[in-house]
Amino acid sequence: VTQMGLTRSQNMARIRGRDTSPELIIRRGLWDAGLRYRLHVKTAGGRPDVVVTRVRLAIFVDGCFWHGCPEHYVRPRSRNDFWDAKLRENVHRDRRQTLKLEEQGWRVLRIWEHEVREQPERTLKRILECALRPRLRKAPAWRVVKVEALDAIGSLERRYLEDLRFAGRLREQICVRVTRKLGRVRRVASRHLL
Numbered sequence: 001v002t003q004m005g006l007t008r009s010q011n012m013a014r015i016r017g018r019d020t021s022p023e024l025i026i027r028r029g030l031w032d033a034g035l036r037y038r039l040h041v042k043t044a045g046g047r048p049d050v051v052v053t054r055v056r057l058a059i060f061v062d063g064c065f066w067h068g069c070p071e072h073y074v075r076p077r078s079r080n081d082f083w084d085a086k087l088r089e090n091v092h093r094d095r096r097q098t099l100k101l102e103e104q105g106w107r108v109l110r111i112w113e114h115e116v117r118e119q120p121e122r123t124l125k126r127i128l129e130c131a132l133r134p135r136l137r138k139a140p141a142w143r144v145v146k147v148e149a150l151d152a153i154g155s156l157e158r159r160y161l162e163d164l165r166f167a168g169r170l171r172e173q174i175c176v177r178v179t180r181k182l183g184r185v186r187r188v189a190s191r192h193l194l
Ligand SMILES: [Zn+2]
Pocket: 064, 069, 070, 071, 072, 073, 112, 113, 114, 115
């Protein structure tokens, strides 16, 4: 965690804290299904939120704001450069951890916070299937890395997305900025750049 001043650190600790409820939902579901797990195990690829050691599955529950969720990331109105840098740093760390773990024979499952909140049962089912299946399909994992305002009031924006596993795979979207809390970003246009 980057040093960002006490108040913000405390706030981040609360938001990214170890016992956020999406993570608890997942832990409870794994437990109920008889899968034993460990928490925040130190690995060469960071500390995954939940680790099912027996099947070498590392699960991260990624917050929609901090990890650049394509559906929910909302650029704060001020300090654009700061937030772009922060986002890029977080996404790069996620990529480093994911690739490192996969290189070392782990299967890595990155779950969005909103998936757990919106569809807890379906998400749990997916996690359990992954835990029981020897191979995990590496699905595209898009992350917002940069956002530019396209008009003076900043209601229309251009978002740049990168795939978590393939840094060279880029996507650009024109979107209507969400203002509603936990609102879903509305895409007007989308294209692959590479
Ligand atoms: Zn989201």
